[in-house]
Amino acid sequence: MTRPLKAFIFDLDGVITDTAEYHFLAWKALAEDLGITFTREDNEELKGVSRMDSLEKILALGGRTGDFTAEEKEALAEKKNEHYLTLIQNITPADLLPAIKELIMDIKAKGLKLGLASASKNAFTVMESLGMKSEFDIIVDAKSVVNGKPHPEVFLRAAEMLGVEPEACIGVEDAAAGVQAIKAAGMFAVAVGPKASFENADIVYASTAELSLEKIVVVYNA
Known part of the structure; x- marks a missing residue:
């Protein structure tokens, strides 16, 4: 369960x-x-x-x-x-992808924790430029881990820093290696991109514009 x-x-x-x-x-x-x-x-x-x-x-x-x-x-x-x-x-806040700010605000409104797990060593800089750094509880970047994706370390580290069990987390990715990492961490995986690229994902959306907290939670709880 x-x-x-x-x-x-x-x-x-x-x-x-x-x-x-x-x-x-x-x-x-x-x-x-x-x-x-x-x-x-x-x-x-x-x-x-x-x-x-x-x-x-x-x-x-x-x-x-x-x-x-x-x-x-x-x-x-x-x-x-x-x-x-x-x-x-x-980069400015105008460079946020469609529906992402709304999704993040919906997640925060539900009292859920927010983490970032990025392969980039510049994650803090980019998040600051986007005006999103303060919205996230923790950020784990490539400098914080030894193993890159598809190894699950970055997602496991994020869950640990958030103080939650991996099984109680939803990971959101747009790369096959990232989805592999989410699943290897024991998390629920949401993928963004072509469905054929993500056989292991729990839900796949063609673009961020389609992301919906309500729909994701329904499938998560199913």
Whole structure:
């Protein structure tokens, strides 16, 4: 039996705001510096994946996996992050995805806890720019965990920080790796995106505009 619902834990990129375009442009700039062709299709493989794992995928694309030391790879990842930080300076509350602010306010009105579990190392900066940082009880970012998604660590850490059991949490994600992480953590999974991409999710919505606390809770309690 499902425990009484106590918390929602959100992914950031693609759920609360769409920084995917900024990540793509930053990775593309780095790839071009390295003489590697990097397309939007290639970028799909990086959704929900950590920065260092994303770099490894890009180096593999260009056949350059063995060309850099661990220290040089760290420097490359940092260079990508500098590109990204420049690009996201213009984010404002207007960049919240459709219906997300309403959903968050509905969750808070019900007295449920709110957590963020993001693969981004810039989650605090982005949430501040969106005007949403103060609405969340806790934020867990890539700096806080050892294992990236699809490992459940980031969601388990969020539940621990919120003081709730994983089974009493609903996770919201837009990446297959993220949904895997939610399910591995023992949580109820809400996915945003094409239904065919999320066989393991408990509910799938085509876009954030369709998200509804009432509908999610009905399925959770079923």
